[in-house]
Amino acid sequence: MATLGDVAARAGVSISAVSRVLSDAPDSRVSAATRERIVEAARELNYRPNFAGRALKSARTQVVGLVVPDITNALFTELMHGAEDEATERGYTVLLGRSDDVRPGGEVIARLIGEGRVDGMALQVGDAVQPAGLRDLLTTQAPIVLVNSSNPGHVGSVTLDDHQGALIATRHLLELGHQRIAFANGLPRSFTAKRRRTGYKLALAAAGVRVPKAYETRIGYTVDNGRTALHRLMALDPRPTGIVVANVNAAVGLLGEARKAGIRVPDDLSVVTVHDSWTAENTWPPLTAVKMQFYTVGRTAVRSVIRRIETGETSDEVITDPPPELVVRESTAPPR
Amino acid sequence: MATLGDVAARAGVSISAVSRVLSDAPDSRVSAATRERIVEAARELNYRPNFAGRALKSARTQVVGLVVPDITNALFTELMHGAEDEATERGYTVLLGRSDDVRPGGEVIARLIGEGRVDGMALQVGDAVQPAGLRDLLTTQAPIVLVNSSNPGHVGSVTLDDHQGALIATRHLLELGHQRIAFANGLPRSFTAKRRRTGYKLALAAAGVRVPKAYETRIGYTVDNGRTALHRLMALDPRPTGIVVANVNAAVGLLGEARKAGIRVPDDLSVVTVHDSWTAENTWPPLTAVKMQFYTVGRTAVRSVIRRIETGETSDEVITDPPPELVVRESTAPPR
DNA sequence: AACAACTGCTCAAACGTTAGAGCAGAAACG
DNA sequence: CGTTTCTGCTCTAACGTTTGAGCAGTTGTT
Secondary structure, three states, rough: EEEEEEEHHHOOOHHHHHHHHHOOOOOOOHHHHHHHHHHHHHHHHHOOOOOHHHHHHHOOEEEEEEEOOOOOOOHHHHHHHHHHHHHHOOOOEEEEOOOOOOOOHHHHHHHHHOOOOOEEEOOOOOOOOOOOOHHHHHHOOOOEEEEEEOOOOOOOOOEEEEEHHHHHHHHHHHHHOOEEEEEOOOOOHHHHHHHHHHHHHHHHOOOOOOOOOOHHHEEOOOHHHHHHHHHHHHHHOOOOEEEOOOOOHHHHHHHHHHHOOOOOOOOEEEEEEOOOOOHHOOEEEEEEEEOOHHHHHHHHHHHHHHHHHHHOOOEEEEEEEOOOOOEOOOOOOOOO | OOOOOHHHHHHHHHHHHHHHHHHOOOOOOOOOOHHHHHHHHHHHHOOOOOOOHHHHHHHHOOOOEEEEOOOOHHHHHHHHHHHHHHHHHHHOOEEEEEOOOOOOHHHHOOOHHHHHOOOOEEEOOOOOOOHHHHHHHHHOOOOOEEEOOOOOOOOOEEOOOOHHHHHHHHHHHHHHOOOOEEEEEOOOOOOEEEEEHHHHHHHHHHOOOOHHHHHEEOOOOOOHHHHHHHHHHOOOOOOOOOEEEEOOHHHHHHHHHHHHHOOOOOOOOOEEEEOOHHHHHHHOOOOOOEEEEEEHHHHHHHHHHHHOOOOOOEEEEEEEOOOOOEOOOOOOOOOO
């Protein structure tokens, strides 16, 4: 690996001159001829600035951490794409972390920030993480932006318009003529679940539709949670004719289980999910979904982290543009 | 952020003493009392070694890069999990890179290695990447291990037992009584496609079954490729009664398209896929699959990279333990 | 008693980079 | 012509860490 010193020797100038030219400092004051020699030498030696040297000197790594609960999840991969694109455009790199069950977030984050591996972080906590464990993390002055959740003593966040998403999904079923509309929701303490809940309720209220309390389950967002929800809801009397599922993974599970139970979708039961992903297209029947803009969340979160790093500004943003978008496929139909 | 100097000042000793104690150097020669003071001071100040300082001095980052073509792919996320687990156990961190269509691998890798951001890399190239573009990368002495492919002037690789996987899948259909067994394969130049192909052919040959040449398509591994394959194969006369799909994503697409075309699986057509993932469980019908051990590939790749970094040894490994494993679900049945 | 060997530390240099200060020589100005 | 200003560089310190060398003081050996 060639260093600045190697380039300097080859071009017959000092290290500082090379540094100034190659990092194009604003007031480099170097003659065109010398500049030319330096650039040429650097090219010949295939010089690349050493990351550690630069980071040590400047106390900046140009890296932002992205910590998500589960990289397997199709939704988070969309988010990651957005984060990567934004970071790349701004000359940053994304370092991906996991905050799964084993290491509930805290340690990873403290390490990444504490060791100076990243300048800041975008952090999506899993639903299983107690906010209490985060309190001390977030009160440090580190540039951390919360994704899809927020915190009382807020530190900056980027969230989706969950309310609107659930509302659109519910309204879709209402417009098809459904009245007995159930809601397979996430865990009660989940930030997004709370917001989707209000959307669902508001849509029903606006239409003057009342449903039994048991029409809402609050089990969780996983495939298995969806399976469980199907059984609970279908055991009710009267049965719902339509279900709004708060998460696409749960919807996939719910749909599979309906199939197994001999419940025909959409003939016997309409299913609409909040979230869209390629997995929703490939179920049978393909899932009607409300596309939430996870890609944009990723972009916005990284932009927000970088702004925080570079200017110190914090903000709480809700992605409303582009808005949640209903994608009608084949899992919904008028009730019979 | 507390530095060694801060800890030293608080404990009333020199920086070197602190460094030796905290990085527990083998021959630190520090009294128990001093050691105690140092550890205590470090704890109080919440000291964490600065990444850049350490990396600069030691010319080691303890980071391995993992570059995969597409982080959205459920298979690669499994691989990533394995890579992460292995890295964590050995005190390394994984830096995830993308080698998608836009930036065909070369630049990313050259940067990560050239700037000293990583000590080595595990690299899975997409099927669309020409091996020629990699030649110069791999001839550098950098510790790069190829994943699911290998290279003539080999630099170290970790691959799955693709041959065996395809063989098991094909044999499953044979054992159910199928004779007209088609194969929806990846692109001709794909390393894995070539190997899966031999497995398929060998299984047929061993059973004394001959099929038309057109029974193999070589379109690719994506969902859409799978859809196309379904149409091509079903246009043949006689129609195949069973299809081995070389990739789970393609299988998902193929299955969906069959559905759309009114072809009943497994009544009219059996489908078995090489690869298993959670997406295969949640199709309808659930896909019979040969589970390939992607998790193990990830682990092994990282272990191999680290070995290369630390001892210089290179190796070409094929994962045979655990072996590919047939998971029978509901997309296969005897022919009618 | 003289010296070696060990113990328990400290000093200082180095990794590659950036950036303020400095310094010759040339050009501009009075 | 003497002074100032500008140009085009170089010198040097610093970021936080590791590590070989060094150095008092103590213990052990002859």
